[in-house]
Amino acid sequence: MLKRKVFVDGVETPVGLTLWGLLRNRSDLELSCYEPFVHEGRVSRIDIAREADFAILCGNASSSLELLGHLHEGPRIIDTSGAYLSGGDVVCGLPEFFRENSALIREARVVGIPNAVASASISLLHPLFEAGYLAPRLPISIHAVQGYSALEASETRSRAETAARAERAVFRTLQTTSIDRELREIKRWTRPPQAIQLATSIGNFARGTAVHIPLFQSNLTPHHTLEDAYSLLERWYLDSCHVRVTRGATPADGIAVGEVSDTNILELYCLPGSSEESGLLAARLDNLGRGSARAAIQALNIMLDRRADFALDGCLQPECR
Template sequence: MAHKVFIDGEAGTTGLQIRDRLAPRADIELVQLDPARRKDPLARHDALAEADIAILCLPDAAAREAVELAEGLPVRFIDASTAHRVAPGWVFGFPELTAEARDTIANAARVSNPGCYSTGAIALAAPLVAAGLVAPDEIASINAVSGYTGGGKELIAEMESPGAPAHFTYALAQGHKHLPEIIRHAGLSRRPVFAPSVGQFAQGMTVQIPLHLNGRRIADLHDALAAHYAGARFVRVVEPAARVVPTALNDTNELHLSVHGSDENGCAVLVAVLDNLGKGASGAAVQNLNLMIGAAEDAGL
């Protein structure tokens, strides 16, 4: 029997990507609304009542509204918004984060997808903090560059219009919405300075965390990450390259991590590469869905 899935916010960038991944699958039946009624609370309630799992691809306020609309219904949720990433009662949907994460996600009623920047930052920091190689208060800064599709329809229109900038840095007042989940799920005790930016390319992302080695070795950091992700289907620890290209993993659900620097100069840079629309959004949602319905983790990916 096919699992019924309702994508609330199907018309947005993330929703469209999820729909395209799920539509060909025989084990999934999509519950869809008439486009004219996609913001109608009654129509959304009826779709939530019909669905086994709802994937929320909505602004934060609308995601919270969807959960309220489903009060008393047996529907399970995957929320791709920021609304529930540090909320009580919600499981953080990063299957590779801990040894128990896959089973926890598989049995959860409410799963919150990680953000794109936070996927890279947490993937790098959490295993090293857990292993005692990085102190919870040590990470001073995180830098990143993303393709413009992560900003939604308005930013896409801006960046595809004549005269659009080649690159810009933003959120420098340190209020970026991904910071709370980075701090919580990476196990940090101090707020890092986060400097995200957007480049003139549609999708793709790099996240960088600079560190002073302070007696550690590059190999220590590399080996700890490799041990943590050994056997992971979508996360690989790779050798450092002379150039790191943010678009290298586009149209995949892959996440590549690497450790750069040298023992001699005492500095390191941890680097994550991912597709902000893949492992950073839609791909991650489908991976979590697969775990929740008992499908192969890489089905549709």
């Protein structure tokens, strides 16, 4: 079997470590990364990347953007860093974005992976924008809570540092500058005619993301109802192996983000509001899984002409039917 070469940039970050762990046992891939203690003075990060068939960017955006500047030819790119937002011809890395998106990913030179908050928000809003259900009059408000690993996506921390942080209460609201990437990704892939307002907080748990979007009848065009919007989301993701849509009352024990940790599952909820004129769209996903590493593997599988769900748990397993 011909092994395809995959360079993982930023392998020391939480996203990079998660992705490396999921790919390292794949017999169809040959992984590489830049190790300063091994390669410094002998070979550069750029040289290693150029030798690969695919480069998956897991570091911070500025570092990834610098690398991209040297990879105009060579490997195909899967970018989880957000560097792709600086411009260029990019395909959205969510296979469920629309029915033909897998075909675009398969042929793409550069695939951009939205982060967890953006992925959930896009998945909830894009079908409604695409079908013309949302009126352009009122802004859309998005509220998100993430685990503190979201702040460490481009950092390296020891186990002791991570454990110490886990014991502290770290619930806080991020400043506007901290959520610039999410807003840019949401706007890039939904192209909303109205304003998008986003508030993101960091909770005192390690990983996971919850997103809530209040939806009112006044947000919809005159010929559509909340029931229509919920039914559209059900139909849109009906054949998806990894996106689930649940309708009805909020679960009695709430929507716990920890229940989707270490999975590629994105769960969407269509919930009733306080009146017939209001509702709530909600989502939960693992920010290091579906929100980055596993989404990148989905894209890689499609670019290799495999099923999107192939070996997503890091080992060969029966594919989702």
